[in-house]
Amino acid sequence: MTKKSQTILIVEDEKPLIRALCDKFRHEGFNVLEARNGAEGLEVALREHPDLILLDIIMPVMDGVSMFKKLREDEWGKSVPVIMLTNLIYNEKIAEAIMQGSHEYLVKSDFKLEDVVAKVRERLAMPHN
Amino acid sequence: MKIVNLLLLLVSALLALVIINGGIIYYFNNQMTSDSRVVNYAGIIRGATQRVIKLELAGDYSQADELIAELDQIISGLKNGDKNLNLPQASGDKFIAVINEVSDTWITLKQTLYQTRQDSDSRSRLVEESEDYFYLTNQAVGVAEEFSRNKVTNLKTVIIVSSIISLGIISAMWVVIRRKIFKPLINLAEILPKIAGGDLSQRLKVESNDEFGILASLFNITATKLQQSYEKIKEKTGELSVKVGELQKFQLAVENANEHVIITDADGNILYVNPAAERITGYSRRESIGARPSLWGNLMTKEFYANLWRIIRDEKKVFTGEITNRRKSGELYQAIVNISPILGAGGEVKFFVGLERDVTLERNIDKAKTEFVSLASHQLRTPLSAINWYTEMLLAGDAGKINAVQKRYLEEVYQGGQRMVGLVNVFLNVSRIELGTFVIEPEPVNLQEAAQIALKELRLIIREKKIKVTATYDAKLPSILLDPKLINIIFQNLLSNAVKYTPAEGAVSLEVSQDEKNAIIRVSDTGCGIPRNQQAKIFSKLFRADNAASQETEGTGLGLYIVKAIIDRLGGSIRFESEQDKGTTFFVTLPLAGMAKKEGIKTLE
Structure with missing residues (x-):
């Protein structure tokens, strides 16, 4: 595994949360990119090709699910690891769709930051499928 | 005496009077006639005798003989009675004496007459004798007349007496009739009209x-x-x-009631609706009568209506439940419905009385409240996450090394944050249960594993309080189709309650077993127990028993409410036995058949 620092894209509209996540991951040695909504996130992702995306669901302009679907249509995008961050699952169908393509979903308020970091590291350590 | 008899008596008396008086009069009449005849013939004797003498003196003996014969007959008749002449036998001593003298004298006279026929010298004797004779005959007449007059006087007296008596009797009869017949009749005639008139x-x-x-x-x-x-x-x-x-x-009362009241026959055909019902359902009286309540209903499941009919018609009991109906305008509304069967004398159902209370407004208010709680709780999550994460980073030293005091303070902050997260989750669960928006995703669940996970989470506090925990599991217990998150909530709640409310060095035991239909979970502790007078409310929202609240300030009173709601939804049951200061045991049954999937919007946390 290369020792170059890995890049994570965090897509989250809530300021305090994105700040905390960015602070933590930077502290952990990651290169962190930010986006405040799905459209911005999609654009940054396709441009910068991060190693992993942390994706919030409820966002203005374009929500996480739509961005995720669009992402998966992209040549590169269809295999990038995505971890959904959310406070709840809004309805089953979305959950199902997410389950098909996303790799994990975490309930923000129930998880410690270090758990999120651990999940990210775990995911990055896995081979891409 | 009977009136009939009285009347007979009266009639008889009248008849008797009539007969007697009639008899008297008849007798009187007879006597008069007879007497007058006697007088008459007595008179005739004198005349005839004179004529005889004349004829004798004239020498007409044949005519004289005829007349003599007649006289014989008459005198004999006067003396002895004669049918042909209608003369009675002589009566009255005086008259008898006179007649006898007349008869004797007549015989003598006759002899003299015959003698005269032969001897004209006897003519002087004849005249003498005939003078005596005529004197006698006069006497006879006189006597006869006197006798007759006496008789008349007597008879008159008799008649007068008889008349007086008759009058007396008649008067008496009259009095009796008046008293016995007229008076009652008059009384009747007086009283009957009054009665007929209504008195x-x-x-x-x-x-x-x-x-x-x-x-x-x-x-x-x-x-x-x-x-x-x-x-x-x-x-x-x-x-x-x-x-x-x-x-x-x-x-x-019914007409003016605020609640919808309808009456149907035993088949459910509507007989009556009150104005409130018209208002609530939107259907007028005319539209409703003859129709069925399905006019504004029929929105619930078949099972709901089958159950309803079973209770009111087969079990003949009162049905209470919540129902969704549709007004004529199409608007849906929530109502609490109460249907009572009315039984006849033989115990058969004759009518149903249905009451509905439109609770749409209340429900909407409740819903709004719950949605508010849900929204508010949801909004709290983001700042909570921020607080917790930054506190976590500080504690991890990401912002620089911290000293022991700082660490302690930060840990307090972190714990406060964690507790808030827990509370927010509870509030969200409650609101989802109430709104019915939570999702159930069944998968095969091993109860033993679920229990052990819940126990692991309580490891710390169990160790701190030195609680002795015994757990027994039926090895043959199959996996059951359940939602693991919901099962976790059940175990987590019951076990944490047991541990929380049991003092240090107490005991908590967990047993998972089964019978033919259900899995049975038993959680018991040696804790402070639930006071008897508060046991009924233990499953209600926000209720905490006094001894629990005073012992342990943490606790929302929502845990058991959520547990019970989940168990109800899973088709199981929950009950408990508890004695204050001794301990509590909870029994939960869950059907081995498991749970159907429920589509919803949100999971429970």
């Missing part, structure tokens, strides 16, 4: 033991009975009026 208190006088008396008694009895009947009718009418008044009260 039922009048009674006839019963003064005799005869037919009128009986009639009067019977009549009085009838009048009394009539009076009693009338009183009874008045009473009953009075009662009926009261009842009608009361019924009108009820009718008014």
Whole structure:
């Protein structure tokens, strides 16, 4: 595994949360990119090709699910690891769709930051499928 | 005496009077006739005898003989009676004596006459004798007349006496008739019109033991009975009026009630709707009567209606439940419905009375409240996450090394944050349960594993309080189709309660077993127990028993409410036994058949 620092894209509209996540991951040695909504996130992702995306669901302009679907249509995008961050699952169908393509979903308020970091590291350590 | 007999007596008496008086008069008449005939013939004797003598002196002996023969007959007849002449035998001593003398004298005279025929010298004797004879005949006539006059006087007396007696008898009869017949009749004539006129208190006088008396008694009895009947009718009418008044009260109450009231027959056809029902359902009285409640209903599941009918028709019990109906306008509304069967004398259902209370507004308010809680709780999550994460980073030293005091303070902050997260989760769960928006995702769940996960989470506090935990599991327990998150909530809640409310060094035991239909979970502790007078409320929202609240400040009173709601939804049951200061045991049953998937919007946390 290369020792170059890995890049994570965090897509989250809530300021305090994105700040905390960015602070933590930077502290952990990651290169962190930010986006405040799905459209911005999609654009940054396709441009910068991060190693992993942390994706919030409820966002203005374009929500996480739509961005995720669009992402998966992209040549590169269809295999990038995505971890959904959310406070709840809004309805089953979305959950199902997410389950098909996303790799994990975490309930923000129930998880410690270090758990999120651990999940990210775990995911990055896995081979891409 | 019976009137019949009296009348017979009267008639007989009258007849007797008539006969007697008639008899008297007839006798009188006879006597008069006879007497006058006697007088008459007595008179004739003198005339005839004179003629005889004339004829004798004239020498007409043949005619004289004829006349003599006649005289013989007459005199004999006067003396002894003669049928042909209609003369009675002589009666009265005086008359008999006279007639005898006349008869004797006549014989002598006859002899003299015959002698005269032969001897004309006897003519002087003849004249002498005939003078005596004529004197006698005069006497005879006189006597006869006197006798007759006496008789008349006697008879007159008799007649007068008889008349007086007859009058007396008739008067007596009259008095009797008046008293025995007229008086009762007059009494009747007086009293009956009054009774007929409506005065039922009048009674006839019963003064005799005869037919009128009986009639009067019977009549009085009838009048009394009539009076009693009338009183009874008045009473009953009075009662009926009261009842009608009361019924009108009820009718008014129903008509004016705020709640929807309908009455149907035993088949569910509507017989009556009150104005409130018209207002709530939107269907007028005319549209409703004859139709069925499905006019505004029929929105619930088949099972709901099958159950409803089973309870009210087969079990003949009252059904209470919540129902969603549709108004005529199409608008849906929530109602609490209460249907009672009305049974007839034989226990068969005759009517149903249905009450509905439109609770849409209340429900909407509840829903709004719950949605508010949900929204508010949801909004709290983001700042909570921020607090927790930054506190976590500080504690991890990401912002620089911290000293022991800083660490302690930060840990307090972190714990506060964690507790808030827990509370927010609880509030969100409650609101999802109430809104019915939570999702159930069944998968095969091993109860033993689920229990052990919950126990692991309580490891710390168990160790701190030195609680002795025993857990037994039925090895043969199969996996059950359940939602693991929901099962976790159940175990987590019951076990944490047991541990929380048991003092240090107490004991908590967990047993998971099964019977033919259900899995059985038993959680018992040696804790402070639930006071008897608060046991009924233990599953209600936000309820905490006094001894629990005073011992342990943490606790929302929502845990058991959520547990019970979940268990109800899973088709299981929960109950408990508890004694204050001794301990509590909870029993949960869950059907081995598992749970159906439920589509919803949100999971429970």
